[in-house]
Amino acid sequence: MRLVFDPVFGEVDLTASVEELASLAGAVAEGDRLIRSTSPPDDDTLAGVEVRKASGPGIRIELDAARQVLVIGGDPGARAILAADFQSMATAEDGGHLHIDYFPGHPYLVEGSLPVVVNSPHGGMPTR
Numbered sequence: 001m002r003l004v005f006d007p008v009f010g011e012v013d014l015t016a017s018v019e020e021l022a023s024l025a026g027a028v029a030e031g032d033r034l035i036r037s038t039s040p041p042d043d044d045t046l047a048g049v050e051v052r053k054a055s056g057p058g059i060r061i062e063l064d065a066a067r068q069v070l071v072i073g074g075d076p077g078a079r080a081i082l083a084a085d086f087q088s089m090a091t092a093e094d095g096g097h098l099h100i101d102y103f104p105g106h107p108y109l110v111e112g113s114l115p116v117v118v119n120s121p122h123g124g125m126p127t128r
Helices: 018-030 076-091
Strands: 002-006 011-015 033-036 048-053 059-064 069-074 097-100 116-119
Touching: 018 033, 018 048, 018 076, 048 076, 059 076, 069 076, 076 097, 076 116
Parallel strands: 011 116, 048 069
Antiparallel strands: 002 011, 033 048, 059 069, 097 116
16 A cells, blocks of 8 residues: 655545455454555655544544554444445445545534545546
8 A cells, every 4th residue: 555645735644455455444443453555654645544542523544644654534324334435445446536625514424524536546547
């Protein structure tokens, strides 16, 4: 898994294999887990994702800049929805990407959450 923080756009770009995305989906559903990146950290590449259980409502995605870790914290219901989004990207066979961005009325993100772009393990734009 490779996580790159873009300071210009203030978002994280996540690229992972099918297995890594499925593992991330499981970690988000369970909570309280750290998944290390397979890419060595540098100025923009993050060291991993930490999932934390939290009382809700919703999920907050933020950057722990000191540790270079993306932190996902939220209640079980909201984490289940995000986990399903990650799992959908892992199982989709037609490529593309998923934008996880807060907007008023978002079903699980809270205001102030860092945007994340999840790239399909199958690359590119959808073929269908």
